[in-house]
Amino acid sequence: MIEIKDLLSRFNNLLLGEEGKKEIIRKTISEVINIEIKSQEIEIKNNIIYLNIKPIYKNEILLKQNQIFSKLEESFGKKTPTALF
Numbered sequence: 001m002i003e004i005k006d007l008l009s010r011f012n013n014l015l016l017g018e019e020g021k022k023e024i025i026r027k028t029i030s031e032v033i034n035i036e037i038k039s040q041e042i043e044i045k046n047n048i049i050y051l052n053i054k055p056i057y058k059n060e061i062l063l064k065q066n067q068i069f070s071k072l073e074e075s076f077g078k079k080t081p082t083a084l085f
Contacts, residue, residue, distance in 0.1 A: 048084075
């Protein structure tokens with residue numbers, strides 16, 4: 001039996017614009033590393049997340065990359081970004 005959240009996740013990607021995706025990524029990163037970053041510091045190109053932040057914050061994010069991607073996968077489903085730079 002298919003769960004409702006699985007059915008709705010198909011429409012989630014259609015409804016999310018670029019800003020919506022950035023906001024989900026920003027919230028997820030903020031939850032995991034407890035540092036606030038701005039949506040303007042996030043770029044998504046070719047399904048890869050680029051962060052324009054200080055290197056010390058990038059190191060913290062890369063250390064917790066698996067945890068971040070597991071939470072992003074819950075939000076994005078199959079269209080989860082593949083890499084983080």
